[in-house]
Amino acid sequence: MTRRVAVTGIGVVAPGGTGATAFWDLLSNGRTATRGITLFDPAGLRSRIAAECDFDPLAHGLDPELRDHADRYIQFAVVAAGEAVRDSGLDSGREDPWRVAVSLGSAVGGTTRLEHDYVQVSEHGRRWDVDHRAADPKLHLAFAPSTLASVVAEQFGAQGPVQTVSTGCTSGLDAVGYAFQTIEEGRADVCIAGASDSPISPITMACFDAIKATSPNNDDPEHASRPFDANRNGFVMGEGAAVLVLEEYEHARARGAEIYCEISGYATYGNAYHMTGLTSEGLEMARAIDTTLDQARLDPTLIDYVNAHGSGTRQNDRHETAAVKRSLGDHAYETPMSSIKSMVGHSLGAIGAIEVVACVLALQHQVVPPTANYETPDPECDLDYVPRTARPRKLRNVLSVGSGFGGFQSAVLLTGPDGRTR
Amino acid sequence: MSTQRPRRAAITGIGVIAPNGLRADAYWKSVKEGLGVLDRITREGCDHLPLRVAGEVRAFDAADLIEERFLVQTDRFSHFAMAATVLALDDAGLGSGDPAEPYDIGVVTAAGSGGGEFGQRELQKLWGQGSRFVGPYQSIAWFYAASTGQISIRGGFKGPCGVVASDEAGGLDAIAHAARGVRRGTGALLVGAAEAPLAPYSMVCQLGYPELSTVEEPDRAYRPFTAGACGFVPAEGGAMLVVEDENRARDRGAAVRAMVAGHSATFTGASRWERSREGLAHAIRGALDEAGCAPEEIDVVFADALGVPEADRAEALAIADALGAHGTRVPVTAPKTGMGRAYCGAPVLDTAAAVLAMEHGQVPPTPNVFDICHDLDLVMSRARPAELHTALVLSRGLMGSNAALVVRRGGDSAR
Numbered sequence: 001m002t003r004r005v006a007v008t009g010i011g012v013v014a015p016g017g018t019g020a021t022a023f024w025d026l027l028s029n030g031r032t033a034t035r036g037i038t039l040f041d042p043a044g045l046r047s048r049i050a051a052e053c054d055f056d057p058l059a060h061g062l063d064p065e066l067r068d069h070a071d072r073y074i075q076f077a078v079v080a081a082g083e084a085v086r087d088s089g090l091d092s093g094r095e096d097p098w099r100v101a102v103s104l105g106s107a108v109g110g111t112t113r114l115e116h117d118y119v120q121v122s123e124h125g126r127r128w129d130v131d132h133r134a135a136d137p138k139l140h141l142a143f144a145p146s147t148l149a150s151v152v153a154e155q156f157g158a159q160g161p162v163q164t165v166s167t168g169c170t171s172g173l174d175a176v177g178y179a180f181q182t183i184e185e186g187r188a189d190v191c192i193a194g195a196s197d198s199p200i201s202p203i204t205m206a207c208f209d210a211i212k213a214t215s216p217n218n219d220d221p222e223h224a225s226r227p228f229d230a231n232r233n234g235f236v237m238g239e240g241a242a243v244l245v246l247e248e249y250e251h252a253r254a255r256g257a258e259i260y261c262e263i264s265g266y267a268t269y270g271n272a273y274h275m276t277g278l279t280s281e282g283l284e285m286a287r288a289i290d291t292t293l294d295q296a297r298l299d300p301t302l303i304d305y306v307n308a309h310g311s312g313t314r315q316n317d318r319h320e321t322a323a324v325k326r327s328l329g330d331h332a333y334e335t336p337m338s339s340i341k342s343m344v345g346h347s348l349g350a351i352g353a354i355e356v357v358a359c360v361l362a363l364q365h366q367v368v369p370p371t372a373n374y375e376t377p378d379p380e381c382d383l384d385y386v387p388r389t390a391r392p393r394k395l396r397n398v399l400s401v402g403s404g405f406g407g408f409q410s411a412v413l414l415t416g417p418d419g420r421t422r
Numbered sequence: 423m424s425t426q427r428p429r430r431a432a433i434t435g436i437g438v439i440a441p442n443g444l445r446a447d448a449y450w451k452s453v454k455e456g457l458g459v460l461d462r463i464t465r466e467g468c469d470h471l472p473l474r475v476a477g478e479v480r481a482f483d484a485a486d487l488i489e490e491r492f493l494v495q496t497d498r499f500s501h502f503a504m505a506a507t508v509l510a511l512d513d514a515g516l517g518s519g520d521p522a523e524p525y526d527i528g529v530v531t532a533a534g535s536g537g538g539e540f541g542q543r544e545l546q547k548l549w550g551q552g553s554r555f556v557g558p559y560q561s562i563a564w565f566y567a568a569s570t571g572q573i574s575i576r577g578g579f580k581g582p583c584g585v586v587a588s589d590e591a592g593g594l595d596a597i598a599h600a601a602r603g604v605r606r607g608t609g610a611l612l613v614g615a616a617e618a619p620l621a622p623y624s625m626v627c628q629l630g631y632p633e634l635s636t637v638e639e640p641d642r643a644y645r646p647f648t649a650g651a652c653g654f655v656p657a658e659g660g661a662m663l664v665v666e667d668e669n670r671a672r673d674r675g676a677a678v679r680a681m682v683a684g685h686s687a688t689f690t691g692a693s694r695w696e697r698s699r700e701g702l703a704h705a706i707r708g709a710l711d712e713a714g715c716a717p718e719e720i721d722v723v724f725a726d727a728l729g730v731p732e733a734d735r736a737e738a739l740a741i742a743d744a745l746g747a748h749g750t751r752v753p754v755t756a757p758k759t760g761m762g763r764a765y766c767g768a769p770v771l772d773t774a775a776a777v778l779a780m781e782h783g784q785v786p787p788t789p790n791v792f793d794i795c796h797d798l799d800l801v802m803s804r805a806r807p808a809e810l811h812t813a814l815v816l817s818r819g820l821m822g823s824n825a826a827l828v829v830r831r832g833g834d835s836a837r
Contacts, residue, residue, distance in 0.1 A: 044553050098688060098704055108565060109587065111541075114627070118545050121626055125549030128542075129467035132626040140820075143627035144534065145566055145587035150821035153689045159701065162689035162823060163595060166533065166566035166587030174584065178599075185602065187686075203545055206553040207560035270574035270583035272524060275495070275562040284580055287525065405562055406571025408583055 005183045006252040007260040007414070009088025009245035010357050011080040011194075015051035015238055015344045018060075019083060023354075024361045027369040028390045032343045034236045035221045039200045047214035049221040050200045051238035051345025055079075066151070071113045071142055074151050076241035076350075077104060077196035081152050088245035089257055090190065097159035101188035103179035104149045104164055104243075105171030105195030107349030107404075110142030112201040117142070152192060152243075160188040168404030169309075170268065171195050172242070172352025173412050177266035179246050180412075189251045194243030195353035204348075205237060211276060213313060223373045225346075227310035227339035228317050228385045230378040235311040238345025242353040244360070261363045264397075265292030265413035276405050278315045282323025285401060288411040289327035296413055298397060301331045305368050305393065307355050307400040308385075310339020311346050316403060321381045323401070323409075336393065338386040342372035352402045356412055359398045363416040368393050427669050431601035431682040432832065434671045435514025435664030436774045437506035439616060441477035441657050441761040445509055449771075450778040454805045456787035458760040460640040460655055467622040472636055473629060475643045476620055477657030477762030488576075495559040496572055497537025498658070502616035502767075503569035504576060506662035510612060511577070514664040515676050520578035526609035528581030529573045530600045531662075532592035532766035533566040534819075535617050538624035540564055545623075573612055573662075581608045586766075589819020590726075591687060593660075593769035594827045598685035600665040609670045615766035616660030628656060631820055632693060633730045644759050646727035647734050647794040654729045657758075660767025661774045678832035680777040683812070684713025685827045692822040695733035699740045701824040702726075702816060706744035709814070709826035717745040720752055720828075721810040722785050724772040725800075726818045727756035737816065738796035753785045753808060755801045760789030769817035773827060776813035780831040783807055 012019065016026040016033030026033060034051045042048035053076070057067050060079045070078070085092070092100070117139055121130040141147045149164040161182060165175040172195030179193030208214040215234040217224035226232040252259055267288040273279055293300055306328075309320055325332045340358050347354065362368055367390050374387040398414045436446040442459045443449035452459070463469070463476050484493055484501035487508045493501060511517060521527050541564035547555040562568060566587040574583050582603050586592045593615045600613035619628060628634060635653030637643040644655040671678050686708025690701035710717060726737055742749040757775050758768055779786055784805040794800050811834055815827045 102689070106587070107567075111564070114541075114623075115545060118542070118623055119549055121623065122546065122549065125546045125551070128546065128622060129470055130542075130622050130626055132471055132629055135626050135629070137630045139627045140630035143624070144589060144821055145536070146534065146589040146592065146819060146821040146823070147692075150589075150689070150692050150823075153822070154691055159689050159704075161595070161687040163592065163687075164587045165585065167570070167583070167585045168565060168567045178584075181602070202553065203541075203548055203556070203560070206548050206556040207544070207564075209553060210556050210558045211561055213561070268582050268584065269525065270529065270571070270580050272574045272578045272580045275568075275571050275575065287580075404567070405565070406567040406583070406585075407574055408567070408571070 003184050003186060004249035005180050005263045006247050006249045007244050007360055008247045008252050008257040009084040010360050011083025012242040012357050013053055013055060013076040013080050014240040014354055015053050026343060027340055027358060028367055030370045030372045030388050030390060032222050032372050034225050034345055040202060045205050046209040046216050048218045049224050049236055051236060052200060053240055071110050072198035073106060073196045074148060077148055077152055078155055080241040080243040081192055084243040084245050085156055090245060092157045095190060097157050099160055099189040100158040101160040101182050101191040102149045102153040102158045102162040103175045103191055103193045104152060105175030105349045106148050106166060106197050107168050107171050108197055108199045108204060109145040112198055113142035115201050115203045156192060167408045168406045169348055170352055170402045170404035170408040170410040171349030173402045173410040174268055176353060176356050176412055180263045180266045183246055183248050189248045191246045192243060193246050195350045196241030197348045197350040198239045199348050200237055200239050225312050225342045226373045227312040227342050227371055228381045229374050230376040232312040234313055235346040238347035240347045240350050240354055242357040260360050261414050261416045264415040265295035267291035268408060268410040271407040271409055273407055278319035278403060280318050280322060282319045282326060285320060285323035285409040286326035288409050292411045292413040300328045302397050303328060303335055303399055304395045305362060305398045306335055306337040307359050308337050308339045309402045310341050318380045321383055332383055336368045336384050336386045338369055338371040340369055355400045359400050359414050363395050363398055366392060366395050429605050430668040431604040431665050432668040432671050432678040433663050433680040433777055434666045434676045434678060435510040437509030437513060437662045438774055439479060439502045439506045440659045440771055441479050444482060453757045453775050453786045454784055456760060456789045458641060458789040460643060460762055463620060465620045468625055471625050473625055474638045475640050475655055479659045492572060492576060495563060496568060497540035497563045498618035499537055499616055500569040500572055502659055503531060504572055506616055507573050507612050510662040510664050524578050524580040526581055527579040528583055528603055528608050528611040529570045529579050530584040530596050530611055530613045531570045532586045532588050532596040532615040534589060534765035535619040535624060536566045537564040537568055539618060539621035542621055542623040588766055589821040589823050590765055590768055591817040591819040591823035591825035593766040594817050594825040595687055597682060597773060597827060601682040604665060604667050610664055610666035612662055613665050614660060614662035614770040617765045617767045618658045619656055620658050633728060633820060641790050644729050645791050646729040646756060647796050647800055648791055649795050651729045651731050651734055655762040657762025657764040659764050661770040680832045681830040683828040683830045684709040687823060687825040689822050695730060695736050698818055698824055699736035702740035703743040705824045705826040709828045713828040715812060715828055717748045719812050720814045722813045723752055723754040724776050724815045725754050725756045726816045738798050750797050751799060753801050753806060754798045755785055756788045757786050759791055769815060772815050776815050776829055780810040780813060783809060
């Protein structure tokens, strides 16, 4: 018997607002949270804009140790997980802790802290033989990527499989996908799943500058992230976290939990093509979409919305437009496909989970979030990108897709309460 | 193709880049002989740090196995992983050319430290010279997914690709992830981990681990289960395995070296070693259960052997808790005391050693360990001949994960 996987709680820390309510308010109104970088002085960089979180670590009741010492991306994750667990109504005291898992993604983990301390121990890049006496004694917590899942598991009493997933910009989708598999295969009944990144730092901005992947629209940051628009010129860096409580369906029903929707499929493939490049055909992403549809035994014509990776680079927008057409056929032209990166930027590993939460909210509200800033059609991208204004629509089955450096191509399928066909 | 037959995960190839040997045969020779290779760290810029001893991979020239165009855009940790992949594919008889069915082969790695040396060089350029001096490969060399991505691209592997960015136990989780990938329908996966944590800044980052040994004499620095246990010694290197659908392997005439029979993972909190007893015992029971294996069937245990007194005690008790009376009789070994702990690479190296031990009928010894203070049959001094059908590999991570993996000898009849 197949175990079904329900979403029973969501939490989010995103640019423009903390909490699912503020997040949906931003998306459904098509507002953008991109702006000039304030987290550090970006002078000298090609791209000096980002979607930053106005996050006050004092405002969320964090443990003093986490509040004062944890990395920003860990704080994001703990706050988002706290919201998701509260939302789910899960009482961790009543759960078998060995049956509670954690699966969290991050593309760059503690690199912001690592860079901060590097500057001290290297005397601003003067020495290779760095001086350990100037380092924070807890620097290992930034060095170890598994700190993310470890801290969250500790906070919420999870003792089952606990893992951090790091597949570049698909980390968030893959972390949700691994969680889905963990429950489906019976290795846990509950999984705290999601992703977090806080990559707005000199080294991360500089490395994307070096390959001109980020937008140099420094004079107009609010309109800088322009996925699918003919005048796009790269992505706008973001930060944030999103966490979902995933739960075996009968387990959720038995405790009377409110079920948002189900995760009904997940797949990932490598493009084996290029670490940063994408083909114009989108074969591997299309295969990921096809596999999720097979898992759910769903006809492609029953997809009601595609949440795009939509980073706002020409190669991405072309690649995924081709992939969606390949998988959905003519139905692609009738299926709205939007990119919330137009509003909240691209938070690397976190964004996949943030987009899954956007899909959960879209299903809940029966509204498709828009692609902000979309004005000028690109002949290479000829689908319905939901320009600027959210759109009410009957939503049953929703896809979220993503691509990541390293060639990762992932898809997660969500199905609302009345969307199941089996 | 093989839809009628159950899909089981076999190990058909082993590639090793370890401090005590490059290639599986050289590695096994050192492991069987109990060779200790821990030594003073010689990597540039490290000699002033209060961490003096580690397991370094020496005499390794990545250019022997990997093309220059890949080497320039990757860190040492990916060099190790790519080289180990070439060796594993060769060992499995899969070559390294583009596969006929690219979606049938995936890649999964575990990573606990990323491309630290490459990252430090680029940080130095950024802060020493300016942002314009950061090179185009920083965005793809430093992050944890670098090795999986490059292995996929170099080999033309389009199957499911994944990265567990984990503490040590993630090495076993990655193997289990690959085995599940086989059960879900992928023909074969390259899986494993390799680490390169011995760059100056990476070493500074590790100094805060309370479990780290800073003893300066190489043969006294890492002695788990003894009264002189003083922490663990880090290492670089690792291993990649080919995990393949058993029927696919047999259909193409490949040798089935071992079966990935069972796995389980738990979490009991970072550095809470006393609690790891319960977590590790729970993981062992889960792995035995998945393998359909009775405790008495375990012929050898490859211990985590952290080298911290309370962690060693917790592990000895966990083995007893999960295996009962058999736990004090079963041979236990920890070859890693001779080469150090290569973070996520360590349990993959142990899994490779377990497969080789079963093939050779020898339990390898635990180098540098002589008098133990726990109720374990720890194999010391020299290898012990034994008929080995089933091995249990244990791993715990510094951030709180516990994992157990059961592997069975390949030639044995299906259970």
